[in-house]
Amino acid sequence: MHAALIPLLLLQLAARPTVPDHAEVQLASDRQEYFLGENILVHYRVINTGGDPFVAWFGGDYRGTGRSERFKVSAVDAQGNEVQDPLRIIIRRGGFLTWHTVVPDDPYVESIPLLRFLRFNEPGRYVITIRHDCGWKESAERKFPEAKIELVLKQPSAGQARHLVERWLKSDSDANRTNNKETQPHPDFSVIRNATYLGPLTEPATAGNKRAISGVASIATPDATRLLIQLAGSQEKVIRTQARRHLLNRLPASRDNKPPTGRWLVDDSWQKSLAADVAALGVVYLNSENSDDLEAGAKMIAAVGEPDHLIEVQRALDLEVGRSQSTVKEGNTYRDYPGRPGACHSLEHAARRLFERGAKCPADPKSAGEAMLFAIKFGQDSQFEPEGWEQTCRLLIRHEILHVRRTMLENLPQPIPAALRPDLIEVFASPHLGSVIEALHIVSRDRLTEFRDPVRKQLRTARQSFHFSAADGAAREVLNRYERLEILVDRIDEPGMMFESLDALKPLFPNAGGGGRSSNIDLRKEARRIKPLWQQFLKRHQADLKLGAEYKLPHLDIGEDMFPPEYTIRLRDGSEWPE
CATH class of the missing domain: 2.60.40.2360 (Intracellular proteinase inhibitor BsuPI)
Incomplete structure (x- = not known):
């Protein structure tokens, strides 16, 4: 066309x-x-x-x-x-x-x-x-x-099913889809579903045929699940990796993550009698040194593990958290939000599930894994206050491993105990972004006005978007409103900060939602142009702004020239400003 x-x-x-x-x-x-x-x-x-x-x-x-x-x-x-x-x-x-x-x-x-x-x-x-x-x-x-x-x-009869599987395995699996033309007939192993095909698929799946494994995974029966457990324990990495991915989709813990129409896979393919075999497989994975194996093992234990499996989770955390220091170092500023290293997210989730089932947490953590378990349990159970807990929390906030610090900060109670508040000062002095962000969340959550100085500094210096957002969230809770606005406007012409600052100014407009922007402009020139306009706006409306004034768009005092070209704000009524 x-x-x-x-x-x-x-x-x-x-x-x-x-x-x-x-x-x-x-x-x-x-x-x-x-x-x-x-x-x-x-x-x-x-x-x-x-x-x-x-x-x-x-x-x-x-x-x-x-x-x-x-x-x-x-x-x-x-x-x-x-x-x-x-x-x-x-x-x-x-x-x-x-x-x-x-x-x-x-x-x-x-x-x-x-x-x-x-x-x-x-x-x-x-x-x-x-x-x-x-x-x-x-x-x-x-x-x-x-x-x-x-x-x-x-x-199909058993013989017909075997004949079809043999024919499908020999055929080209590609759909060869061409725009505006009929697609040629081809097999799709991912939608076989009928249990009659399980027998003919077993041998090629065990031999490592990827399409056959996909066919087994499409069949929602306990027998198919047993075969996937067997395949997920294979010594062949290709077989093991594909089979366990499909196995995880039919564990009972995954049921609620699916739409109602999609819960049939778990409902039809899972039996409680399978739990012991899955847990045993999970333990095997948790004794690996590979992060993907650890993550899969953690998901299995989270789904069907028993309290005494906590020691396996702890050992895996010792390994994964310990080696995170080689990839997450002081001074690292991430482009995106600093996520949990390796398999830590799944291992932490498994620990929470085991605590819910009665697992006992070490009260005096020695290793990194035990420290993680203490932090998780402390945040999960308000009754968990073993002797010396304040000192333990203080030590973990200062832990040599950065991820342990962050996890302890995440799990501090609300409000944070007064005895632990001085430790946040040290956190704000750390260049570890994940810990600083969590400290800002605590200040915002508990409205800790005694931390105005570090919050002010963070708002003036944060550059990464999640860091800046956390700093602004804390500033809205503990700084003077007008002071916060002055800082945001002052940062408009800093390289890379124009859009961050303008987005943070949107709460001035009570009917503003999302919006759009374009980077196909001279950002530096536009930032220098609009900053004085915003400074004039603040000066002109200083008294009203200090009293909490808001400006519903469109508003005579808010001009289109206060924003760069193609910057739009979606209003609550569905329209856009500027029109």
């Missing part, structure tokens, strides 16, 4: 035209009958029945779920029972939009992998319905077009 038409098409999408009178959709399939477990492609065609060309929009909906979410796919069996959606993940990340001009005698076609939308458990005759908005909007007279197709699904 000619590039000059792109702005026109974008405008059309924003305007969302009503469904064209001469638009129709049809469905077709390569066959009418399939075995359960076979990949079924239904070809969706948008047809111009005779009239002016129209544009249909697709995409923007496929990242994260493995399917195009704007397609609405449903099915009923011969008794009218609805077929369930198999979706097991919630995250949707959009995707690129595409558009197609549809003219008479030249339909647009897209092949829909049916089993990614529907979970057929029983053989029978099914009526499938598919619709898509195509970038249009419905009217009372014209609804989104939909089409139906009838398919028959048969239960």
Whole structure:
């Protein structure tokens, strides 16, 4: 399509035209009958029945779920029972939009992998319905077009299942999807699901065939879970890594992280009798020195571990936290928020779950792992105050390992005990960003006005976004409002701080939400231009600002020239300022 038409098409999408009178959709399939477990492609065609060309929009909906979410796919069996959606993940990340001009005698076609939308458990005759908005909007007279197709699904015998698996393993697994053309038939091991295929898949999966392992993982039965446990204990890294990823998805702890339609995998594939084998496998992983192994082991123990597994978690924390010093050093300023090193997040989560099940925490920690357990337990259980706890907390806040410091700070009670407040001064003097951020959170949370000086310094010097945000959050709680505004405005022309400062000034506008910005401008020039305007605004409204004045946008005293070009603020009513 000619590039000059792109702005026109974008405008059309924003305007969302009503469904064209001469638009129709049809469905077709390569066959009418399939075995359960076979990949079924239904070809969706948008047809111009005779009239002016129209544009249909697709995409923007496929990242994260493995399917195009704007397609609405449903099915009923011969008794009218609805077929369930198999979706097991919630995250949707959009995707690129595409558009197609549809003219008479030249339909647009897209092949829909049916089993990614529907979970057929029983053989029978099914009526499938598919619709898509195509970038249009419905009217009372014209609804989104939909089409139906009838398919028959048969239960394969053991011999038929074996023959199909052998054929699939020899075939090309690539979909060879081509835009606006029917996708050629191909196997999709991730949606086999039918238990009859487990036997034929076992041998190639055990031999390390990735597609076969994917097929095993699609089958929601306890026997399939047992096989995944076996494969996850393989000495072959490729087999072990793939199998354990699938195994973790069917542990009971993962059930609540899925949408209601996706909980079938855990419900159908898990039995309590599997817990001991998974816990034993978790212990094996926790005795590894590999961070990925430690993380997987921690997740297994968190799901099914017993209190006496805490010693294994502690040993893993000793290793992982101890070696974090080689990667997280004093003076490190992260581009993004300083996350937990290696497998620490999962190990800490496992410790919390074991404490909930009655595990005993060391009251006088000696090793780094024991120190982590003490900090976690201290934050989790308000009754946990062993003899000398204040001194222990003080020592951990000053611990030689930075991650131990941060974890202790995270788990201090609210409000922080008066005896521990002087220790925060030392934290603010540390260049370790993670600890400083946690100290700022404590000051903000408890409104500790005695820390105005370090908060003021942090607000004047913070450059990394999470650090700056934490400093500003503390400043809003303990600094004079006008002083905070002066600091923010003063930093507008510092390199890299214009947008951070302007975003922090948004609370002046009670109806402001998110917004947009452009970096395709001379940032330095714009920062120097707008800073004096903000300084004049503060001086002119000083008395009102000290009394808490707010300025609802649009406002006569807030000019567009106080912001760089293409800086927009989304208002609570859904509109944008400037218009």
